Amino acid sequence: DAGITQSPRHKVTETGTPVTLRCHQTENHRYMYWYRQDPGHGLRLIHYSYGVKDTDKGEVSDGYSVSRSKTEDFLLTLESATSSQTSVYFCAIRGGEDYGYTFGSGTRLTVV
Amino acid sequence: GEDVEQSLFLSVREGDSSVINCTYTDSSSTYLYWYKQEPGAGLQLLTYIFSNMDMKQDQRLTVLLNKKDKHLSLRIADTQTGDSAIYFCAEINSGNTPLVFGKGTRLSVIA
Numbered sequence: 001d002a003g004i005t006q007s008p009r010h011k012v013t014e015t016g017t018p019v020t021l022r023c024h025q026t027e028n029h030r031y032m033y034w035y036r037q038d039p040g041h042g043l044r045l046i047h048y049s050y051g052v053k054d055t056d057k058g059e060v061s062d063g064y065s066v067s068r069s070k071t072e073d074f075l076l077t078l079e080s081a082t083s084s085q086t087s088v089y090f091c092a093i094r095g096g097e098d099y100g101y102t103f104g105s106g107t108r109l110t111v112v
Numbered sequence: 113g114e115d116v117e118q119s120l121f122l123s124v125r126e127g128d129s130s131v132i133n134c135t136y137t138d139s140s141s142t143y144l145y146w147y148k149q150e151p152g153a154g155l156q157l158l159t160y161i162f163s164n165m166d167m168k169q170d171q172r173l174t175v176l177l178n179k180k181d182k183h184l185s186l187r188i189a190d191t192q193t194g195d196s197a198i199y200f201c202a203e204i205n206s207g208n209t210p211l212v213f214g215k216g217t218r219l220s221v222i223a
Contacts, residue, residue: 058210
């Protein structure tokens, strides 16, 4: 979607290695979110941010950390990747009076 | 925490109407949403309804909200093969809380 990009789109990494996923927005929105999507679980919130350096945990935050040093970038780090973190990761931004989210195209991460 | 429930699968014939249902537990929901996810893509906002409304129509889409029963539905008229996707229901309580999503309903349209 216009205004939000995720990188990389695909990544294969080995168990135990650190991985960082990037979400970049050009909309200057305050709220940004990281979700993971897995079959049978739908979308689950990992972490979210409500401003520069302001972040909070979601329902599946164990094993993940985030940073937001600039409004436009929200980074998700897997400190030591495990096979259970193989998933599709989506970033979202929130803007407008209807509180609706705009999602990025996703990052497919495979941990081998 | 708050919960949103949807049936997982729905199959319809091309040209028929599709009705996707959702129930939620948060009695203080402010907005309720329907998102569509096509294969390999992110979620796309289809439509939303404010909690003080009963119905919203947008071309082939009709959203019905029953606040008493905490039930939301999405009706797609004249369903086409291009409507095949996963549809997510979501709700929000206030601007400071994240959206709560259902697990998604996979709609299959049979030609």
